[in-house]
Amino acid sequence: MQKKRYALVGTGSRSRMFIDALIGPYHEIAELVALCDLSQVRMAWHNQRIQESIGGSPLPTYLAEQFDQMIGETRPDTVIVTTMDSTHHIYIIRAMELGCDVITEKPLTIDVEKLQAIFETQERTGRSLRVSFNYRYTPAYTAFREQVMNGAVGKPLAMDFAWLLDTSHGADYFRRWHREKKNSGGLFVHKATHHFDLVNWWLDTYPSEVFAMGALQFYGKHNAEKRGEHYAYQRYTGVEEARNDPFALTLETNPMLRSLYLNAEQETGYLRDRNVFGEPITIEDTMRLIARYQNGVLLSYSLIAYSPWEGLRVAITGTKGRLEMDVVENIHQIQNDGEGKESASKGPFKSTSIRVFPMFGVPYTVEVPESTGGHGGGDPILLEHLFSPNPPHDPYRRAASHIDGAASILVGIAANQSMQTGQLIKINDLFRLPTKAAQ
Numbered sequence: 001m002q003k004k005r006y007a008l009v010g011t012g013s014r015s016r017m018f019i020d021a022l023i024g025p026y027h028e029i030a031e032l033v034a035l036c037d038l039s040q041v042r043m044a045w046h047n048q049r050i051q052e053s054i055g056g057s058p059l060p061t062y063l064a065e066q067f068d069q070m071i072g073e074t075r076p077d078t079v080i081v082t083t084m085d086s087t088h089h090i091y092i093i094r095a096m097e098l099g100c101d102v103i104t105e106k107p108l109t110i111d112v113e114k115l116q117a118i119f120e121t122q123e124r125t126g127r128s129l130r131v132s133f134n135y136r137y138t139p140a141y142t143a144f145r146e147q148v149m150n151g152a153v154g155k156p157l158a159m160d161f162a163w164l165l166d167t168s169h170g171a172d173y174f175r176r177w178h179r180e181k182k183n184s185g186g187l188f189v190h191k192a193t194h195h196f197d198l199v200n201w202w203l204d205t206y207p208s209e210v211f212a213m214g215a216l217q218f219y220g221k222h223n224a225e226k227r228g229e230h231y232a233y234q235r236y237t238g239v240e241e242a243r244n245d246p247f248a249l250t251l252e253t254n255p256m257l258r259s260l261y262l263n264a265e266q267e268t269g270y271l272r273d274r275n276v277f278g279e280p281i282t283i284e285d286t287m288r289l290i291a292r293y294q295n296g297v298l299l300s301y302s303l304i305a306y307s308p309w310e311g312l313r314v315a316i317t318g319t320k321g322r323l324e325m326d327v328v329e330n331i332h333q334i335q336n337d338g339e340g341k342e343s344a345s346k347g348p349f350k351s352t353s354i355r356v357f358p359m360f361g362v363p364y365t366v367e368v369p370e371s372t373g374g375h376g377g378g379d380p381i382l383l384e385h386l387f388s389p390n391p392p393h394d395p396y397r398r399a400a401s402h403i404d405g406a407a408s409i410l411v412g413i414a415a416n417q418s419m420q421t422g423q424l425i426k427i428n429d430l431f432r433l434p435t436k437a438a439q
Contacts, residue, residue, distance in 0.1 A: 003029060004389070007076035007100075009036040009067065009091045010083030011046050012260060014105050017379055018080050023050050026387040034074040036062045039267045045259040067091065071098045078103060085190055086183045089114040096127040103130050103386060107193040108405030110185030112413060112430050115406055122402055131405035132386065133197050136398040138378035139369040140352045144314075144325050145202050145396055147366060152356050154320025156203055159299045161314045163195055166330055170285070170305035171247055174219045174276040175236075179283055181416075186283040188212070189412035192303055195312075197400065197408035202316070205295040206407045206436045211424045212415035214284035218306040224277035236273045237262065249273045289415050294435060311349070322357040329376070349376045407433055 006022055008015055022032040032050075035043045040061065047058040062070040071079070071094075079095035081088055081104040089109045095102050108131050109115050122129050135141055148156065165173075173191070177183045184190040200206055217223060224231060233239045236248040251262040251273050261272035285305040292298055310330040316323045328350040354366035371377020385391045385399060410433065414425040427433060 003031040004078065004387075005031050005033045005074070005076045006078050006080055007034040007036065007070060007074055008032065008080040008082065009064075010081060010087075010105075011035055011037040011039070011042045012082065013256065014082040015046075015080075016256075017374065017383070018082065018103075019046060019050070021383045021387060023054050026383070027054060029389055030387050032059060033076055034060045034062060034070050036064060036067055036070050038064050039264040041264040041267055042260050045263075067094060068098065071095065071100065076100055081105060084177055084183055085110050085185060086114075089118050092118055092129065093121045096121050096125045096129070099125075099127070101128040103132055104405075106131055106133055106197075106405070107185065107189050107409045107412070108402065109409065110189050110413075115409070115413075115431060118402065119406070129402040129405075130386070131197075131400045131402065131408075132382060133194065133398075133400045133404070133408075134375035134378040134382050135194050135198055136201055136378070136396075136400060137381035137385070138376040139371045139381075140325070140327060140349065140354070140376055141198060141202075141378070142396055142398070143366060143368055144323070144354060147323050147354070147356060148202055148204075148316065149396075152321060152358075153316050153318030153323050154359075156295070156297050156316050156318040158317045159199065159203070159297055159315065161195060161199065161299060161312070162302045163192070163304075163312045164307035164310055165191070165303070165305040166307050166310035167247070169310055169330065170307065171219070171276050172249070173283070173305060174281060174285070175249055175274050176272060177270065179274070179281045181282045184283065185409070185412060186214075186416060187303060187305060188214070188284070188287055188289075188415040189409055192287075192301070192412050192415075193405075193408045195301065195303075196411040197404060199293075199299060199301075199411075200404065200407050201398070201400075203293060203295065203297055204436065205293045205297065206433045207291050207411050207414075207427050208294050209292040209424055209426055210289055210411055210414035210418055211291075212287065212289035212418040214287035214415070214419050216281060216284050217286045219276045219285050220281045221277055221279050229277065231275055231277045233275055234278055235271050235275060242275075247276050284419075287415070289411075289418070291411060319359075321359045321361070323354070324357070325352070325354045327352050327376070348372055352376075403434065406431065407436075 022030050037043050043061040078101040081091045092102050233242055236242045237251045242248045251257045287303045289301050311328040314325050348371050352368045357363045373380040410427050418425045
């Protein structure tokens with residue numbers, strides 16, 4: 001059997017899950033043929049890991065401006081895109097134009113103009129474009145969908161969804177490039193695309209109307225000064241005054257962060273450890289929205305990025321009852337551990353409970369399958385479905401197309417516009433989605 005060939009563009013920390021899968025459990029059926037990035041230092045670090053893992057020669061590396069050359073010389077079947085969100089469209093579009101299929105990290109992109117360009121290219125080329133929504137594959141979230149599919153609530157009518165990011169993982173968005181909306185689309189797009197995709201998938205429908213409010217209320221220089229806090233430093237690494245700052249992230253103490261970011265600063269100019277109470281920060285940390293879906297379900301959603309614990313509370317109420325789920329991903333008293341402590345994305349959940357309340361029956365608890373691996377056990381299952389030549393049958397229809405990718409980000413894009421204008425935003429006024437309103 002001929003191995004399927006993959007090239008990867010964007011070798012920051014997001015890329016590691018895909019690289020490790022291709023050089024690890026799937027290396028006999030798939031081949032990683034090239035790396036592309038802004039930084040030669042980053043690619044060299046990955047090549048060192050690859051050589052230590054499987055031996056052999058280092059992979060060919062190409063700088064970002066050599067993307068076309070990489071495609072021509074290494075002939076990948078599929079390009080994996082894990083660059084900064086605002087640049088996803090550049091590589092998605094060019095890869096499809098050069099005859100490649102694409103797997104992209106979420107979000108698909110950050111605004112309507114880039115989304116339209118991606119769709120026009122996909123329609124013109126006919127290439128496959130998938131979005132790697134890990135959470136669809138998380139066993140707990142699959143069990144939740146199974147209950148909806150099996151009619152536990154009857155016809156869904158209303159949904160309440162609250163997501164909490166803690167003062168480690170949540171704070172990390174305010175250290176990185178995500179803190180500027182021009183790069184990430186804000187957390188309504190970058191982070192909540194996961195959550196809106198789950199809503200679309202659980203309810204088997206797409207959004208139609210959105211109204212949102214949000215603000216920067218905890219992070220940022222202005223908020224710190226209102227609390228009587230003053231920080232003179234721009235970043236944390238190498239700053240003596242930041243030594244006892246509970247929000248400090250020091251790059252030199254973590255081998256991966258040192259290799260991928262600190263050592264690459266001269267090439268890229270990118271600071272991975274910026275002060276969360278510094279400037280500029282142009283995204284919100286406190287967000288609320290309401291949305292109507294094509295099947296009539298009304299959603300109430302909230303996202304907070306400075307909670308003492310991380311996880312979610314979600315409930316669907318319908319014509320026959322109510323389905324609830326509580327997930328604790330992480331409980332973390334922040335400390336300077338040199339890694340940013342993104343454990344919520346790296347391992348199984350701390351606790352999960354799913355409960356069903358029939359309209360006129362006895363409540364009961366749903367057994368949640370045990371899981372291992374990142375994103376609550378979703379990562380290993382996602383990778384099998386992406387890279388296995390014969391993935392297992394999937395009755396839950398977890399594979400996310402470019403249309404699903406669009407449906408998730410359009411909630412966040414509409415929310416951004418609603419916050420800016422104070423108006424209710426109709427999704428079809430931004431971008432026309434197909435009708436998907438399961439009854």
